[in-house]
Amino acid sequence: MLSETNVDDKNILNKIDTAESAKYFSELLEQNSTFFLNGEWGMGKTEFLKGVESCSKKKFINLNLWATKDDRTVINIAFTKLHPFIYNGFRLLFVVCVVLSILVTPAVKENLWNILPGFLNSKLIIAICTIPTLAVSVWKFFNYKSVYFYYWFLSCNKTKFLLKRKVLVIDDFDRISEENQEGAYKLFNCLNGKLPIIFVGDYSLITKAKSKYLQKIINHKIELPVSLYPMYIWDEYFKNLNKLLKIDVSQLLINLFIEENRNLRERSMFHYYVMQELVQKNKKDYVQINQQLAIIYVYLFYPLKYMELLKGMDLNECVADENLKTIKEILSKTEGYPKAFIKNKQGYYLYEVVKKLTESEATLILNGPDLKKEMVKGGNASDDFYHYVFTKYNGMETKQKEKLLDKALENIYDGKDSSLIYFIVVTENNIRFKYGKMEEWKIRDEWFAILNKYNFDFSQKIYFLERYLSISFYKLGQMYDSLDLNSEDFIDGKKKGHYFLTFLSMKNKWYDYDWDESYWKKLELIFSNNYVEYLMILSNVLLIDVDFKTKEIIVYKEIYNDYRETNLENVDKALKKIKPTIDKLKLEGYSIQIKEKRVVNLT
Structure with a gap:
């Protein structure tokens, strides 16, 4: 049955309370100082800043120099973010001046101006039109660049009042190029003292750290709350996991996560595979829990060691390293029931089930004409063909891998998906790009070049980025700032x-339901084309819960944000819009239930 909250999964990863620290930081932002928010990759810096913004009365302007491919200077990009109206007005004025310069040329003047009424054809009007055109001509003659104007404007003390309610956040500063870091320092020289500036990143990795320049410009170095550090995030997680699955995780294993400083992002990754293996694949009653969790740990954080185990290397040789002594101790135990790892290795490997498809039959499928169809039909995580490809993939020839990727992309273009298709695309993405630590926008561009060969439209490309490259809608909204529903x-x-x-x-309308009427019309268009996508949208924005297997829909009259202790606004307006449309799905066999209240935690 569909539950009101996903207690079997998401609630275990409850947001860590950092409200006090966020409030303190927001109070510091009343000063026009420069801050550096320090934290390693995956420790929750972005989420913490969202909490700070919710406590602050100021608007956070995010400058993501690493996420977007942009050839403009840092000052140019910053100006468009800090002063969008002035930037667009400046561009419009420039265009108008160019048009006027054309209108006052002799050829146009003789034909156009003579037909205008007398007062418009006066020498005064012509002179007024001529002056800005001359200014444009002089500007172009001396080859001035707009960046000089931006630099002057940002440096001007008289414009300080325009930045009064803003905070500039330069995110992932440790990941941007050295050139952009230099540009950020120049930007700082323009804005110093005019508004709060927050540099975000790992302080130890900053390029300028050696020259001590960064230390000179920063007024406050802010550390993340200790509650976000690895030593404080795992005990509560395993306590909740024990309650949910009625298991008892060894403290020895818990200590390993803390000793190796596994962070929040790694906790999320680990939890995904725990739920996949113990719940979705129903292995909880067929494996020794601590040994299964140890195998997941090796799979995630020591993938080469996992592959050695998969290939049959002796356990003692494979985990002989000192830092793996805890794993060795856990996996070496042979007593107890269900069978221990040593006695049933295949049952503990990820995605593993009892194999029914013979190798020769699988080979025929791989080389046969129905491969594309079989990748969907036999591509679920519980299917034998999926597991054959998964276990053999690394040893396959390049030509065979290319064939699998080709058929996977053809299926995606046709709107079809499976666990096997997902595995192939994600694995190829890791091998080709991610393991090389390529920047996200570069990975996007590389895939777009491939997808163009299959005639993916733009919406399919967005789907591909979110579904297979795990780029969140939040980041997609930052990558593409000129989308148009028309x-x-x-x-x-x-x-x-x-x-x-x-x-x-x-x-920024994800949880703001006071949408323009045109939004609702486009949503109705989506419903008429594909009601599954319509329900997916409403589920993502928390207006409903839907279970497509049981065909159950829960619609909420009220959504309460427990974190901020307030109701989300305009839910009633949204309900009036969606209720008549959702009622139509009764003809498709859906049952619809109305509930008074939904409780969520949103920063």
């Missing part, structure tokens, strides 16, 4: 739902 990309797109959600993210 564009051909949306109207003709095959994945309108993902385009629509990215558009909401771009407009």
Whole structure:
């Protein structure tokens, strides 16, 4: 049955309370000082800053120099973020001046100006039109660049009042290029003392740290709350996991996570595989829990050692390293029931089930004409063909891997998916790009070049980024800042739902339900094309819960944000819009239940 909250999964990863620290930081932002928020990768810096912003009365302007491919200078990009109206007005004025310069040329003047009424054809009007055109001509003659104007404007003390309610956040400062770091320092020289500036990153990795320049410009170095550090996040997680699954995880294993400083992002990754193996694949009663968790740990954090185990290397040789002594101790135990790892290795490997498909039959499928169809039909995580490809994939020839990727992309283009298709795309992404630590936007561009060969439309590309590359809608909304629901990309797109959600993210309308009427009309268009996508959108923005297997829908009259102790606004307006449409799904066999209240935790 569908539950009101996903207690079997998401609630175990409850948000860690950092409200006091966030409030303190927000109070510091009343000063126009420079801050450095220090934290290693995966420790929750972005989420913490969201909490700070919710406590602050100021608007946070995020400058993500690493996430977007942009050839403009840092000062240019910052100006567009800090002063969007002035930036657009400046561009419009420039265009108007160019048009006027054309209108006052002799050829146009003789034909156009003579037909205007007398007062418009006066010498005064012509002179007024001529002056800005001369200014444009002089500007172009001396080859001035707009960046000089931006630099002057940002440096001018008289414009300080325009930044009064803003905070500039330069995110992932340790990951941007040295050139952009230099640009950020120049930007700082313009804005110093005019508004709070927050540099975010790992302080030890900053390029300028050796020259001590960064230390000179920073007024306050802020550390993340200790509650976000590895030594404080694991005990509560395993306590909740024990309650949920009625298991008893060894303190020895818990200590390993703490000793190796596994962070919040790694906790999320680990939890995904715990739920996959113990719940979705129903292995909880067929394995010794601590040994299964140890195997998941090796799979995630020591993948080469996992592959050695998979290939049959002796356990003592494989985990002989000093830092793996805890894993060795756990996996070496042979007593107890269910069978221990040593006696039933295949049963503990990830994705593993009893194999029914013979190797020769699987080979025939791989080399046969129905491979594309079988990747969907036999591509679920419980299917034998999936597990054959999974276990053999690393040893396959390049030509065979390319064939599998080709058929996977053809299926995705046709709107079909399976666990096998997901595995192939994610594995190829890791091998080709991610293991090389390529920047996210570069990975996007590399995949777009491939997807173009299969004629993916723009909405399908957004779907691909979110589904297979795990790029969140929040980041997609930052990557694409000019989406339009009246564009051909949306109207003709095959994945309108993902385009629509990215558009909401771009407009910061994800949990703000006071949408323009045009939004609701486009949502109705999505419903008429594909009601599953319609339900997916409403589920993502928390207006409903839906279980597609049991065909159950829960609609909420009220959504209460427990974190901020307030109701989300305009839920009643949204309910009036969606209720008549959802009622139509009764004809499709869906049962619809109305509940008074939903409790969520949103920063």
